[in-house]
Amino acid sequence: MLVTWKYRPRDTFIQRLDPRTRIIMLACMVVAFTVFWDLRVVLPLAALSFALFGLARIEWRDVKRAVLFISAFAIILVIVNAILGARGAPPSVRADVSPVVWQSPEIVIGSWHWAFRITAARIMFMISQLLRFLGMAFMAIPIPYTLDPELYGATFRQLGVPDKPSYSIDLAFRLVPTLARDFGITIDAQRARGYELDKVKGGLFERIRRLAPIIVPVVIQSIVDGEEIIDAMELRGFGVGKRTWTRHLHYRPVDYAIIAVGLVFAVVCTLMGLLQIAADVWLPPLLLSLAG
Amino acid sequence: MSQLPLVIKHLSFKYRNRPTYALQDVSLELKPGELVVVAGTSGCGKTTLIRCINGLIPRSYKGDLEGTMLFNGVGASTFSLAKLSQMVGTLLQDPEKQILGSQVKSEVAFGPENLGLPREEIAARVNEALDRLGIGYLRDRETFSISGGEKQKAALAGLLAMRPNILLLDEPLASLDPASAREALAVFRKLADEGASILLVEHRVEDTLATNPDRIMYLKDGCVKYLGKPDGLADAVDWREVKLPAPQVIRRVQTSGQPSRPSAPPPDRQLRATHAAPVIVFDRVSFGYGEGPDILKDVSLEIRTGETVAILGPNGAGKSTLIKHAIGLLHPRRGRVLVEGKDTRELSVAQVAHTIGYAFQSPTHMLFAPTVNEELAFGPHNLGYPQNEIDDSVAASVSILNLNGLESYPPLSLSFGQQKRVTIACVVAMRSKILALDEPTAGQDFGNYMSFMDSILLNEGKASDGKPVVSNFDAVLFITHDLDLAVTYASRVILVADGAIAADGMPETVLKDYALLQRCRVVPTSLLAENIRLLPQTGKFQRAESLAAVR
Known part of the structure; x- marks a missing residue:
């Protein structure tokens, strides 16, 4: 049986909004986040996202695992990406022309010299990318906890998505907690047969097997x-x-106002992106002074 | 004749890629307000018959379909699935699989919504269906939080909202506790009295008699072996294959002279148990999930060597939670659980598994191996047994659970009943000292489960080569809704209600108290009644055929 997320009705500003407003706002924020790399813009955007997360007033014990998992995942991803190829970064970051902030001791093998260097641009890229990830995630995390499961399908249907995809989204939403429950039951059933998950060792393929x-x-x-x-x-x-x-949803004036602001915001951000405003990482003087 | 809700003539069906017919030459006419019970063993074609009527065959399941089927005199093939869904409502075996809505009202509205009806009409139909089943109070409840019996009523209300005149009920009692099952049967009777034509597919024949069915159809290997009044069924079928009311079995055995199966003596009750040291001890155990309320409330009990313990009680009473504490999957909020003198908090589940083997309820949650033999070897292998011992216990488990011939099959390709037996075999193969079974008879034929319970509990199973198979557990615990299983096999009955032990003792003492049983939502059966009646002569509970010898 499909189970639902730990939704509970709360009398909060966020939950009084029409669910469609929240989905549209999420889309607008995602657009904004994808445009900018300049920390002076990304930081306020992320702060707005964290503030909205706080406004949802979800109990910490309900979201603790999701927040910690997503944060850890984002941090690892961002660090690995910054060290390796800086995929998706603005050209200035990948060109590595900014001052080097830190350099590892040089490794010399014969005539081959190598040292790990981190430039100011890469550090700022890391920080901005992490805030972009977390900003988007913190907009999305509250949705399953604060959106009435009764309204999943109706929300998307009334956003213009056809019947079948809308109901598919409804089912997909509920599939995640259902899978988690099935995982729990299966792990218990196998533990009762003497299987110990923490004793799974060996190479990658052996572990998967x-x-x-x-x-x-x-x-x-x-x-x-x-x-x-x-x-x-x-x-x-x-x-x-x-x-x-x-279930028929009705916008209230506050929904219209928020959607209007959100759409204008998204359009402005898109235009700024086209004009390459705040589209590159910002190198703070303090960091540059550290690099000497 | 042409106006009958349903007329089936010479219906046969063979699934694509299967060599034999699942249904052969089945004919049936269903009158308005008629309730027909369809009985038969696993694989007899019951589910195929339902799929043919509700249109899933040939629309979703392909194969060779022959014969004719008329709804109100019109050929079935002329109807779209949408139209068919308004004439035929199908209640699936497990209400959990049927319910799609997250709240009861949206579950009931789902069908009418699909028909594109106006909102006002949908609201009216939802209220009408809920009122008809007397579950208006569930309207705004979340479907996953209501009880099994309530889920089934919600699913049924979802069908009634489509206003069908034919209801197909596919083993609707399988996941219900006895009292909920009795309530469900009363609802089915009421719906028939109101004019619905009902096909009730159920292998618990005795239970269905409570609906006072108009006729019973008995299917075997896809063919109709009996179709007529309920009274005639007992003479038409083998009482070892179909569970009949105890008085009918007694009469059959008495009139046939000798019981055709040796009447097994009940296990050697209490003799070994009384003086043995307890293997499992619950010491004032209370438990609840997270910060929720207590599910187990101050439970104290001891399980000793030699006992066969039946744990009875309604769904959600805490029966499975109790066993999960014994194997250390859950730890008490207050109190402690000792296994062979050690607190389960200090033991890993794998360590406890040497003492207690627990078979989970749902096979699909644990089966994974490419063959039955490998599946059975998984547990013993984890427990570190040498290969020759593993081979021996796998072979013995295959025999005990009647899985001979299926050893090299992938377990996931087997039928539900066979899968269930594989899960029990998996745990039997672990040779733990104590065997704990959760609803061992679910989805099993009467003949099959009596056979493996005999093997496990009475050590009188036989391998395919005729050698006796001995399982030798120190103690066996089973959670069940099947009261007759407790009457037949248990040396001790624990009644659990609302997280506490409501009664604990010998079946002859505990099960005599009908008022207590009612409080624990256990419904007395004819076998229990016969046993109580004959108790002064027998001194202990026995199976039906053994009672035949008592005059």
Whole structure:
């Protein structure tokens, strides 16, 4: 059975908004984040995102795991990316022409010299990219916890998405916590058979092979559940014609105002992007002075 | 005749890529307000028949379909699935698989929404369906938070909102506790009395008699072996294959002279148990998830060598939570659980698995290996047994659970009933001292589960070469909704209700108290009633065929 996220009704500004407003705002913020690299713009944007996250007033114990996991993932990704290729960075970062802030001792093998160098531009790229990731994530994380599961499908339908994709999104939203529950049951069932997850050792492929007792049942369970959901939907006439969505959403003036601000904001950001405003990393004088 | 809701003539179906017919020459006429029970063992074609009627065959499941099917005199093939869904409502075996809405009201509205009806009409239909089943109070509840019986009523309301005149109910009692099952049956009868034509597919034949069915159809290997009044069924079927009411079994065995199966004596009750040291001790255990309320409340009990313990009680009472504490998957909020004298907090689950083997309820949550043999070897291998011992215990488990011939099959390709037996075999193969089973009879034929329970509990199983198979567990615990399983096999019954032990003792004492059973949502069966009636002569509970010898 599909289970839902830990949603609970809260009388907050965020939850009083029409869900569509929140999806549109999320899209506008994503647009803004993707345009800028200048920390002087990215930082306020991220601060706005964190503030909105705070306004959602979700209990920390509910989101703790999601926040910690996503943050750790983002930090690792950003550091690895900055060290390796700086993919997606503005040309000035990849050119590596800014002053070097730190350099490792040189490794000499025969006539080959190598040292790890980190430039001011790469440091600023790292910080900006991390804030861009986290800013977008903190806009998205509250949605499953603060959006009534009853409204998933209706929200997207009333945003103009057709019936079938809207209901698919509804099911997909609920698939994530369902998968988590199935994982829990399977891990328990295999532990009861003497399987110890922390004793899975060996090379990458060996580890994957030894994870089969967990992976296979969860995948198969999802496929079986999927087929049963399709049967249950077909037996009740899903997909045979245009459907009615009983839940009907209504914008309030505050929704219109926020959407208007959001859209103007997104358009301005896009224009700034086209004009290459704040599109490069900012090198603070303090950092440059450190580089000497 | 042409106006009958459903007429099936000479229906046969063979799934694509299967060599044999799943259904052969089935004919049935269903009148308005008629309730027909369809019974049969696993693989008899019950589910295929339902799929043919509700249109999933041939639309979703391809194969060779022959014969004719008429709805109100019109050929089935002329109807679209949308139209068909308004004439035929199908209640799937597990309401959990059927429910799509996150709240009860959206679940009930789902069908009418798909028909594109106006919102006002959908609202009216939702209210009507909820009121008809008396579950208006569930309207705004989240579907995953309601009980099994309530889920089923919500799923049924979802069908009624489509206003079908035919209802197909596919093993609707399988996941319900006995009291919920009894309530569900009363609802089915009421719907039939209101004019719905109902096909109730169920292998728990005895239970379905509570609906006072008009007719019973018995299917075997896809063919109709019996179709007629309920009274005639007992003489038409083998009582070892289909669970019949105890008085009918007794009469059949008495009239046939000798019982055709040796009547097994109940296990050697209490003799070994009384003086043995306890293997599992629950010492004032309380437990709840997160910061939620207590699910187990101050539970104290001891399990000793030699005991066969049946744990009975309604869904959500805390039965599985109790066992999960014993194997160390859960730890108490207050109190402690000792396994062989050691606190489970100090043991890993793998260490406890040497003492207690626990078979989870759902097979698909644990099966993964490419063959049955490898699946069975997984547990013993994890516990570090030498290869020759693993081979021996795998072979013995295959015999005990009637899996002979399936050793090299992928477990996930087997039927649900077979998968369930593989999960039990997996744990039997671990040779833990204590075996704990969660709903071992779910999805199993009567003949099959009696056979493996005999093997596990009475050590009278036989391998395919005729050699006896001995399982030799120090103690066996089983959670069940099947009261007759407790009557037949248990040396001790624990009734759990609302997270606490409501009663604990010998079945002859505990199960005699009907008021107590009612409080724990356990419904007395005819076998229990016969046993209580004959208890002065027998002194202990016995299976139906053994009672035949008591005059």
